[in-house]
Amino acid sequence: MTPSHVGQPRFAVAPMIDWTDRHCRYFHRQLTARALLFTEMVVADAVIHGDRQRLLGFDAAEHPVALQLGGSDPAKLAEAARIGAGFGYDEINLNVGCPSDRVQSGTFGACMMRTPELVGECLAAMRNAVDVRVTVKCRIGVDDQDPEEALDRLADAAVDAGIGTIWVHARKAWLQGLSPKENREIPPLDYDRVYRLKQRLPHVFVGLNGGLATLTQAVPHLEKLDGVMMGRGAYHTPGELGGVDAALAGTEAEPVDWRALVETMADYTGRHIATGGRLHHVARHMVGLFAGRPGARRWRQVLSDAGARYDARPELLLEALAEVDLAAPVRAAA
Structure with a gap:
């Protein structure tokens, strides 16, 4: 059986609410042919009951493109994944990292780091519902969790559900007392924790997110990991994306026209x-x-x-x- 991460792009632009809409993705695609582009997180209920064309429509030029879903109900996530796959997305990703109050009130996003068994159920339901790749993006832990135990439990639940790709934002999320913006900046980065996850799960694609503002910062991590993901750096200085394809190929970047x-x-x-x-x-x-x-x-x-x-x-x-x-x-x- 072919591992589920085969063909997974090694560089991705992170899903960012209010930013990585279809117009942003089309723009980014003009700068890089090889990066995986993500949608904003879309809540499963919105996919099922909302304006699907507005929420999920995209230009064919955006491929490869991943749909990130938020939710904690396995049946709803499976249905939303089916709908997303029907729109032609190359990958369906489950958000287990967003710390916003709205997400916490819905008991999904980063707070699901506390319920790895439920994450596994959600991922298994999604994987059974679609033929495209299903992946997960998580934190190393939340609040007072021990990142060693928390990340391992989450990763093991994902692997047991048949998931072969785990993207890790290498910081904790503090669900009380910090805003979503502060959660991207204040909890310390722990890249070594992500390295240890890869060492423990050598056959799983492990990608790194968090604090990578430039290609110069990002690419060296590929010596120890399978993928890197840039967020705000790619958005605020999109010219960085013009060097992605050459960096992944180990060649000199062609000048952007x-x-x-x-x-x-x-x-x-x-x-x-x-x-x-x-x-x-x-x-x-x-x-x-x-x-x-x-x-x-x-x-x-x-x-x-x-x-x-x-x-x-x-x-x-x-x-x-x-x-x-x-x-x-x-x-x-x-």
Whole structure:
């Protein structure tokens, strides 16, 4: 039997609520062909009862793309996974890491680190419902849990359910007293804990998330792990994604044709506007594209100010591009 992680991409852009929507993913895909892209977390009940096209629709260019689900009811998660697979997603992922109050009130997300047996039931139900890969993304623990025991129990439950891919955000989540933003920054990172999980489960794909702001920071972890996942770094400085494919292949990165990229996004935005959308829906994800280049500030201003106007047209992207000195070297971040 072929292991369930075979073919799993080694680099991923993390699921981020309010950020990794279909327009963000289409944009990121223009920068990397090999990265796995994730949806925002979508609650299983919303998939079952909500506007499925709005929640799950995506462009074929986004492949490979994973749908991340939130929930704690095995039957509902199985149904949501079936619906997601029917939309053509390459992978269905269960969120066992989000610490928000809304998620806690629904007894799913990071609080499920306390109930690994239930996580296993959910994953088994999802896996039995679909033919595509089912994966899980978790923390190393929550609150006062011992990360050694908590992560091992969660991972063992996932493996027993037939799961071959585990993405680990290498920090605890504190469910009381810290906001979701603080939970991404305050609990200390523990990469060694994720390394130990991989050593214990050598036949399982173990990927690392948390604190990886650049490719330079991320790629060395592939010497000890199977995958790396960037979140806010990929979003705020998306130019980093332009080096992903070469980094995974161990070759020099080909220069990105920035003008062609912006022209592609202008065409895409024009199609979106023609169906009733607004330029801002797309442009908001692009403001950090030229970070470190002369003219980047003006690019951000144009997209943020004029781009937010209701009647903004796709040509604005090309007008903003004219403010950027593409020939100048990129300045390193301070």
